[in-house]
Amino acid sequence: MKIGILITxxxxxEMSDGGRYDAYFARLLGDRDFTYQAWSVVDGEMPQGVHDAEGWLITGSRHGAYEPHPWIPPxxxxxRDCYAAHVPMIGVCFGHQVIAQAMGGKVEKFAGGWSVGRVVYPIEGQEYAINAWHQDQVVEKPAMAQVIGATDFCANAALLYxxxxWTIQPHPEYESDFIGGLIRHRGKGxxxxxxxxxxTAALTQPLDNHAIAAKMAAFFKKERA
Structure with missing residues (x-):
């Protein structure tokens, strides 16, 4: 199955030695009979159509979904075209947010501040420890979206259309070393x-990234009519 990764x-x-964000997701998902192709949407590169891949994944970004960047409306x-064509899509952090916005929801800087580091999220009846790094949130979900994960801090932490x-606010592609780098290079001040x-104190605690990767892979491979 070919997975198209839309880099946003x-x-x-200072942390670019790990490669672009598509490399993080390719490492997370592994082979699983997947092949990967990336488009750097943030740099103006878009696929020709929704069938250029069999499934799509939208990455995180330092940008806000509501910001006036020329690449966001396309x-x-x-x-919306993927949804109409029934081509499966997963969104993570910014991906989660921009999908919600595209489908009629609302994204804004959360008045409650930031979520940073290891957080335990109840998702579809189970708890998963995943790293977070965000202030923006989906504050109003699209009408057709079902909440499948929520915390007291983030009411729309995971959504299913x-x-x-399938989308989530936290970052299963971020291991503790990456969060440590963000703390050093983007967090101060x-x-x-x-x-x-x-x-920082939670960096040594275990994460459930591989369990989330299995859920993501199962969603992509799900039998659809």
Whole structure:
């Protein structure tokens, strides 16, 4: 199965040795009979059509879905076209947000502040420890979306759009070393020190990234009419 990865942001320059964000997701999902092709949407590169891949994944980004970047409206139309064509799609963090926005929801900077580091999310009846790094949130979900994951801090942490789109706010592609790098290179002076200290202290705790990867793979491979 060919997975198209739509890159909507780049890692900080100080952390670019891990490659572009598509490499993070390819490592997360592994082979699983998947092949991967990436389009750098943030740099103006778009697929020719929704059938250029059999499934799509939209990455995270430092940009806001509501910001006036020229590449966001074409991406939103692509999302709607995928939904109409029943081509499966997964969105992570910014991907989660821009999909919600494209489908009629609302994204904004959350008045409650940032979520940083290891967070336990109840998703579809089970708990998963996943790294978070966001202030923006889906504050109003699209009408057709079902909430499948929520916390007291993030009411729309995971959304399901029937069998066509599955999205999550946290980052299963981020291991603890990447979060540690974000703390050092993007956190200071932006996020309260006490919150960064708490996230740093949790860096040695286990994560459930591989369990989330299995869920993502199962969603892509699900039998559809």
């Amino acid at each position: 942001g780049h890692p900080p320059e 991406l939103e139309q692509f999302i 029937d069998d066509r789109i 932006v996020i309260p020190d006490a919150q960064l200290d708490s996230a």
